[in-house]
Each structure stands twice: as C-alpha cells, then as structure tokens.
Amino acid sequence: MTPETKPDAGQSLPAISVYNTLSRSIEPLTTRVPGQVGLYVCGMTVYDYCHIGHARAMMAFDVVVRHLRHRGYVVRFVRNHTDVDDKIIARAKERGTPPLELSSMFIRALEEDLSGLGIGAPDFTPKVSEHIGDIVTLIGELMSKGHGYRAENGDVYFAVESSPEYGKLSGKRIGDQRAGERVAVDTAKRHPCDFALWKAWTGDDAEPRWPSPWGEGRPGWHIECSAMARHHLGETFDVHGGGIDLIFPHHENEIAQSECGNGKPYAAYWMHNGHLTLQDDSGDSVKMSKSLGNIMRIRDILAEVPGEALRLMFVESHYRSPLPYSSDRLTSALVALDRLYCAKETAFGSSGDAAPPTMGEPGLEAWETATAFQERFTAAMDNDFNTAEAMGHVFDLVRCVNRLGNDRGARTKAGAILAPARSAFDLIATVLGIGAMSPAEFFDEVKTKRLLAQGRSVDEIDAKIAARGAARASRDWAEADRLRTELDADNIVVMDGAAGSTWRMRVGE
Numbered sequence: 001m002t003p004e005t006k007p008d009a010g011q012s013l014p015a016i017s018v019y020n021t022l023s024r025s026i027e028p029l030t031t032r033v034p035g036q037v038g039l040y041v042c043g044m045t046v047y048d049y050c051h052i053g054h055a056r057a058m059m060a061f062d063v064v065v066r067h068l069r070h071r072g073y074v075v076r077f078v079r080n081h082t083d084v085d086d087k088i089i090a091r092a093k094e095r096g097t098p099p100l101e102l103s104s105m106f107i108r109a110l111e112e113d114l115s116g117l118g119i120g121a122p123d124f125t126p127k128v129s130e131h132i133g134d135i136v137t138l139i140g141e142l143m144s145k146g147h148g149y150r151a152e153n154g155d156v157y158f159a160v161e162s163s164p165e166y167g168k169l170s171g172k173r174i175g176d177q178r179a180g181e182r183v184a185v186d187t188a189k190r191h192p193c194d195f196a197l198w199k200a201w202t203g204d205d206a207e208p209r210w211p212s213p214w215g216e217g218r219p220g221w222h223i224e225c226s227a228m229a230r231h232h233l234g235e236t237f238d239v240h241g242g243g244i245d246l247i248f249p250h251h252e253n254e255i256a257q258s259e260c261g262n263g264k265p266y267a268a269y270w271m272h273n274g275h276l277t278l279q280d281d282s283g284d285s286v287k288m289s290k291s292l293g294n295i296m297r298i299r300d301i302l303a304e305v306p307g308e309a310l311r312l313m314f315v316e317s318h319y320r321s322p323l324p325y326s327s328d329r330l331t332s333a334l335v336a337l338d339r340l341y342c343a344k345e346t347a348f349g350s351s352g353d354a355a356p357p358t359m360g361e362p363g364l365e366a367w368e369t370a371t372a373f374q375e376r377f378t379a380a381m382d383n384d385f386n387t388a389e390a391m392g393h394v395f396d397l398v399r400c401v402n403r404l405g406n407d408r409g410a411r412t413k414a415g416a417i418l419a420p421a422r423s424a425f426d427l428i429a430t431v432l433g434i435g436a437m438s439p440a441e442f443f444d445e446v447k448t449k450r451l452l453a454q455g456r457s458v459d460e461i462d463a464k465i466a467a468r469g470a471a472r473a474s475r476d477w478a479e480a481d482r483l484r485t486e487l488d489a490d491n492i493v494v495m496d497g498a499a500g501s502t503w504r505m506r507v508g509e
C-alpha cells in the first residue's frame with residue numbers, strides 16, 4: 001500500500017494489530033483519520049434463512065466493531081444486503097414471488113436472527129436495488145478508462161488483463177488461470193477470469209431490470225460492493241472484511257474494479273474469517289447442504305438455546321481459525337455460559353466488605369484474577385482480536401469466582417473482594433456480548449427454551465415443585481422425595497430457601 005492509505009500520524013490510540021490478508025502479516029492498525037475506522041463487510045445474498053456459517057461471519061465482525069468502539073475508535077460500519085442476484089431470481093420464480101419482495105422478506109428474517117444473536121445493526125445496510133445509480137456510474141468510469149467491454153451477448157465485462165495488479169490479494173496469477181483452462185466456459189469473455197459488471201436483460205419478465213447506457217439489465221455481483229463502499233466510505237477506506245471464501249474471486253474483483261475505476265488504493269486492510277464446518281458424530285467434517293438436510297438455521301438453534309451460547313461457541317475460536325461445529329460443541333458452550341452466569345450471580349449478588357485474604361486462598365485468587373483481568377483480556381483482544389485467548393482469561397475468572405461462591409459466606413462477605421469481578425463481567429458483556437443478561441433472565445430463558453425443546457412447559461414444572469412443597473408442608477417425606485427424584489431425572493435442580501423453592505434447568509446432560 002502507498003503511504004497515502006496509512007498516514008503515520010502519531011496516534012495516541014491503543015495499539016491494535018490486525019492480520020491483513022493483503023500483506024499476509026499482522027500489522028499495526030493505522031487508520032486514515034486517527035481514531036476513526038471505515039469498515040465494509042460483505043453481507044448476505046438474501047434468498048433463504050441464514051445458517052450458522054453465516055452467523056459466524058456476522059459474529060466475527062460484530063466483535064471487531066465492539067472491541068474497536070470499546071477502545072475508543074469511532075467506527076463507520078457498512079454491511080450490504082445483496083438483493084439482486086441470480087439465486088434470488090431463481091428462488092422467486094420457484095415461489096411465484098417478485099424477487100425484491102422475496103429478498104425483503106429474508107432481510108427481515110436476517111435482522112431477527114442477528115438480533116437474537118445480539119449482533120448489532122451496522123450503521124449502514126445498503127441494498128443493491130437502492131444503489132443502481134452508483135453502480136452504473138462506476139461501470140461507466142471503468143468503460144471510459146478501457147477496463148470494461150461489452151460482449152456479443154450484451155453483457156458488460158471487466159477485463160482482468162487491463163488491471164496490472166489483478167491477483168494481489170489472493171496470490172492468483174491470471175496467467176495460471178489461462179494455462180489451467182481446459183475449455184472456454186463462456187465464449188463471450190475475452191479471458192476466463194473476466195467477470196460481469198452488467199448483465200443484459202434476457203427478456204424474462206421475472207428478472208428485475210434497470211436502464212443503463214448498455215441496455216436494460218442488472219448489475220453483476222462484484223460491482224455492488226465497490227459502488228456501495230465508495231458511496232458510504234469513500235474511494236479509499238480502512239478495513240474490508242468478509243468470509244475467507246470471498247477472497248477469490250469476489251474481493252480480488254472488488255479491488256480491481258475500485259482501484260481501476262477510482263485510480264486510488266481501495267481498502268488498506270483485508271480481514272477474513274475462517275470457515276465453519278459441520279462435524280458428524282464420528283468427528284468427520286461434512287458439508288452443510290440442502291440435499292443432505294443438515295442446514296443448521298440460526299432460528300432453529302435460537303429456539304433451543306440462548307443466542308449467547310452460540311456467541312460463546314464462536315469466540316472460543318479465533319476468527320481466522322476454521323470452526324468445526326457439532327451439537328456437542330454447542331452443548332459445551334451452553335454449559336460454559338451457565339457457569340459464567342453462576343459466577344456473575346455470585347459477583348453481583350454478594351455484599352460485605354471483607355478484604356483479601358480474609359476469605360482465604362479462594363478469596364485471594366478471585367480478587368487477584370479479577371484485578372488482572374482487564375489488562376490481560378484487552379491485550380488478547382488488541383492482538384488481532386484473539387477471542388480464543390481472551391476466553392481463556394474469562395474461564396479463569398469464572399472458575400475463581402465460582403470457587404469462592406462455593407463458600408457459604410461469599411454472599412454476605414465477598415462484596416468488596418468481587419468488585420473487580422463485577423467490572424470484568426461488564427467488560428466481557430460489552431466486548432464479546434456474553435453475560436449481557438441478568439442471571440435471572442438467563443436462567444429463565446434456558447428453562448423456557450430447553451423445556452420447549454423437550455415438549456414441556458415451565459408451568460408443568462412449577463406445578464410439580466408446588467406439589468413437592470405441599471408434600472413437605474404436610475410432612476409426607478416419601479412423596480416429597482419421589483417428586484424430587486422425578487425432577488432430578490428431568491434435569492431440574494431444586495433449590496430450597498427461606499422464601500420457598502426455586503428451580504433451574506441443569507444443562508449439558
């Protein structure tokens with residue numbers, strides 16, 4: 001990159017480092033305007049419900065944005081919706097729905113799913129259908145500079161051979177592509193890597209179409225991101241993100257279009273999240289596909305577990321690592337989240353001003369771990385958003401607080417010792433979006449969702465708990481024990497207190 005994209009203004013900002021796919025190395029984050037980050041992330045093609053693979057990409061950048069904001073950066077976050085696309089047209093035809101109606105419906109579904117995962121809305125969510133003017137303008141600029149051509153079939157293509165730096169992101173050389181080409185897939189193109197900027201209308205009324213200097217038609221896929229990023233972030237901006245599968249050809253093509261069209265560098269940093277793969281019972285990777293019937297939709301998972309369980313599962317891995325998904329892994333994440341909320345309940349539910357080492361070694365350990373937490377956690381996150389390492393510190397904290405919580409005196413004595421732990425839980429909620437509920441809300445959500453998944457209800461359990469209470473009151477110990485055994489077998493944990501009995505779902509079994 002030229003110095004123009006990375007001004008070396010002595011920033012008094014936190015030293016955050018980022019793995020840049022473009023340089024294949026970890027670099028200090030230096031933004032065009034100190035303290036401000038322009039971020040563009042490729043969004044979804046909205047023709048179906050989102051699955052956990054999509055959720056991983058959305059989560060990765062949600063955490064990036066949360067951490068940057070926490071560290072004082074002003075982030076201008078743009079994530080698009082691809083609402084004009086061949087897949088959308090095909091699905092709309094199948095259903096007999098206008099394509100833009102279908103995509104609007106799935107945008108609403110996507111927003112619901114992401115909100116269920118605690119993923120905040122970007123500052124801008126541009127849609128292709130609302131940026132046709134920007135797209136046509138950019139294609140016109142590319143044509144006038146000799147980077148595009150209109151083929152015999154009426155489509156307009158980008159000529160990759162006109163872009164000397166084509167391949168710099170992916171490392172692919174277009175010469176290799178030509179050598180490896182066995183058959184000319186599309187004779188309309190001059191080079192097999194050339195890609196459509198504008199697709200001519202075929203005359204099918206089911207296709208959405210707009211006027212352009214090259215006739216009626218619709219944009220090719222890649223051009224939309226170049227046009228929408230320029231509209232919202234300018235010709236040159238800081239960070240571009242997306243899934244690793246988008247490096248080639250999508251991001252390579254975006255760079256070519258934008259840098260040839262604008263005559264300026266495009267994004268300075270390219271961040272890519274790793275794939276999510278499904279694992280079967282024997283631990284082998286399987287492809288998630290409709291034909292195998294194993295698509296894990298976000299909404300189906302959210303019906304069974306709180307969204308934070310999925311968040312926790314995602315952040316246990318670094319965003320660049322591949323993430324093998326299995327239901328066991330999700331269950332483990334739910335168990336870990338349950339422990340975190342038990343610790344949070346102890347930290348926020350305790351009073352008293354005992355100072356360490358009054359409460360012995362567990363008190364001292366909890367106090368020391370919580371006191372050191374912020375620095376350790378932040379250092380991990382500053383280092384290319386290393387959530388895997390950050391979660392190691394979270395688990396240390398949770399373990400120490402729960403250990404202290406086993407002490408019956410913790411509730412009335414450990415308030416001061418656990419003050420740094422309370423700050424730590426607030427930090428975790430802000431940056432990772434985990435532990436953001438009150439413990440009572442979390443335990444209630446687990447109850448409702450787990451019971452519903454088993455075809456039972458909270459009312460049914462409440463009635464059984466009440467029956468046990470009545471049996472105890474009438475000293476019918478045999479009946480009370482029988483009910484307790486039954487509840488225990490159903491993973492209901494009963495806690496008897498002065499104000500009566502409460503209960504929770506035991507997770508993980």
Ligand SMILES: [Zn+2]
Nearest residue numbers: 042043225250
């Ligand atoms: Zn894109």
